[in-house]
Amino acid sequence: MPTYYESTRNNERKISSKQAILEGISKGGGLYVRPDLDQIQLDLNTICRQSYKENALYILSRLLPDYTEAELKECIDAAYTDNFDTPEITPLRKVGDIYVCELFHGPTSAFKDVALTLLPQLMRVALRSAGQKALILTATSGDTGKAALEGFRDVDDIGIVVYYPHQKVSQIQYRQMATQRGSNVKVYAVKGNFDDAQSQVKRLFLDPELNQKAQAEKIMLTSANSINIGRLVPQIVYYFESYKQLVKQNVITVGDPISFSVPTGNFGDVLAGYYGYLMGLPVKKFYVASNANHVLTDFLTTGTYDRNRPFIQTISPSMDILISSNLERLLYYMSGKDNAFVASCMEQLKTEGKYTIPQAMLERIRERFDCGYVDDEGTKAVIREVYEKDGVVLDPHTAIGYRVAEKADRPVVSLATASPYKFSVDVLDAIGKKADDQLQAMNELHKVWSDPVPKGLAELPTLPILHKDVIEVNEMKQSVENAMETLFHD
Numbered sequence: 390m391p392t393y394y395e396s397t398r399n400n401e402r403k404i405s406s407k408q409a410i411l412e413g414i415s416k417g418g419g420l421y422v423r424p425d426l427d428q429i430q431l432d433l434n435t436i437c438r439q440s441y442k443e444n445a446l447y448i449l450s451r452l453l454p455d456y457t458e459a460e461l462k463e464c465i466d467a468a469y470t471d472n473f474d475t476p477e478i479t480p481l482r483k484v485g486d487i488y489v490c491e492l493f494h495g496p497t498s499a500f501k502d503v504a505l506t507l508l509p510q511l512m513r514v515a516l517r518s519a520g521q522k523a524l525i526l527t528a529t530s531g532d533t534g535k536a537a538l539e540g541f542r543d544v545d546d547i548g549i550v551v552y553y554p555h556q557k558v559s560q561i562q563y564r565q566m567a568t569q570r571g572s573n574v575k576v577y578a579v580k581g582n583f584d585d586a587q588s589q590v591k592r593l594f595l596d597p598e599l600n601q602k603a604q605a606e607k608i609m610l611t612s613a614n615s616i617n618i619g620r621l622v623p624q625i626v627y628y629f630e631s632y633k634q635l636v637k638q639n640v641i642t643v644g645d646p647i648s649f650s651v652p653t654g655n656f657g658d659v660l661a662g663y664y665g666y667l668m669g670l671p672v673k674k675f676y677v678a679s680n681a682n683h684v685l686t687d688f689l690t691t692g693t694y695d696r697n698r699p700f701i702q703t704i705s706p707s708m709d710i711l712i713s714s715n716l717e718r719l720l721y722y723m724s725g726k727d728n729a730f731v732a733s734c735m736e737q738l739k740t741e742g743k744y745t746i747p748q749a750m751l752e753r754i755r756e757r758f759d760c761g762y763v764d765d766e767g768t769k770a771v772i773r774e775v776y777e778k779d780g781v782v783l784d785p786h787t788a789i790g791y792r793v794a795e796k797a798d799r800p801v802v803s804l805a806t807a808s809p810y811k812f813s814v815d816v817l818d819a820i821g822k823k824a825d826d827q828l829q830a831m832n833e834l835h836k837v838w839s840d841p842v843p844k845g846l847a848e849l850p851t852l853p854i855l856h857k858d859v860i861e862v863n864e865m866k867q868s869v870e871n872a873m874e875t876l877f878h879d
């Protein structure tokens with residue numbers, strides 16, 4: 390078996406990319422990484438000549454080399470031929486002097502679609518080789534859940550269970566998940582916040598009893614969160630695509646550095662950009678943009694990651710996160726692939742809720758990463774300003790990235806992670822208009838914003854609620870057992 394991936398916390402076991410995607414997380418709790426990432430160098434001239442799908446193939450074939458070219462082509466075609474409402478997949482829009490990369494043109498109107506239209510295909514092909522079934526457990530703070538449900542819906546031999554924090558997602562995000570159709574899907578509201586759900590899902594992956602039951606049924610328990618390397622790899626593509634589009638628009642010439650501002654909670658999106666940088670993308674700085682839960686801003690400023698603080702519910706709920714899972718992968722690369730160091734930080738995070746990295750490592754990180762955060766009032770102010778000045782409507786997450794991008798050298802690309810229609814009430818409020826009901830608010834917003842309401846959102850008011858279960862964190866294990874029994878049988 391080819392061996393490309395190891396755990397961030399232990400380098401004794403090396404596995405193929407198909408196996409890493411099927412497992413999602415390592416048995417010791419670490420995340421899968423490629424130690425030789427910086428030795429894979431991509432040719433920018435080739436990137437700038439190729440289409441989105443060709444670039445996806447170029448990048449995926451280097452990072453997932455045990456997939457054949459034919460397998461990858463089949464996966465990429467299935468993901469990107471009909472699912473996006475623009476041939477560019479992730480177009481750039483100039484707003485003021487900042488280039489906004491729109492990542493919300495997929496089926497569920499969030500950036501997660503870029504990876505979650507492709508991961509189910511990659512998983513299907515890997516399962517075919519392994520002769521197994523898979524049960525996907527996904528924790529969501531709002532966007533990942535719907536994108537994963539839509540991507541994995543009715544895929545043969547795969548079941549999916551999604552856990553979202555009860556009453557802590559936007560009304561539209563809730564409705565997107567609660568109305569989900571499909572014979573292999575299950576959705577639960579969990580009493581707690583996203584971190585409670587994500588931590589419990591991680592524990593369940595390591596639960597011996599659950600794994601024994603799963604093995605007996607030839608089911609692999611795996612993840613559609615960005616802890617799964619199969620989620621991150623497709624996201625690298627749009628960083629190169631943004632670069633290509635800036636070259637095409639004569640904003641830069643090949644080789645010039647650019648910066649990116651990325652609104653993030655789980656650190657997956659910005660890490661995908663950093664992977665691109667390690668593979669040869671000229672990036673001056675990544676700006677890590679946070680909301681009032683600014684655990685990442687504090688870490689990047691002080692070197693101490695400390696989740697011991699109040700969890701704040703904001704108008705950018707997808708970023709309401711205090712445990713940023715993918716930071717673990719950055720620590721792995723920034724520590725010189727020191728598995729023991731990463732394992733010790735993660736142990737301290739588990740037991741004390743915090744850890745501190747050495748000053749020298751912080752300085753290395755700060756050479757490539759800057760940061761900033763914006764609270765709810767500040768977020769609304771950006772939405773209002775950009776609307777009044779440029780006539781463009783941003784969603785709250787994108788607005789946070791935009792504000793942080795303002796401090797970057799130009800050219801800077803700011804990632805637009807969701808359609809403003811997903812957060813219509815707060816967006817309308819920001820631009821001085823009122824609507825109490827999110828569904829009605831979409832139509833109100835369309836009166837002032839020319840971009841059409843995405844089809845998947847427009848139909849929400851007419852769809853029946855199919856998933857009503859609200860459970861405690863300690864009932865999640867039982868829900869997985871139920872899913873193993875019900876989702877794979879007629």
Ligand SMILES: N[C@@H](CCOP(=O)(O)O)C(=O)O
Nearest residue numbers: 529530531532533614615655
């Ligand atoms: N922001 C996410 C939280 C899960 O993060 P992911 O990186 O694992 O997708 C969401 O919207 O659910």
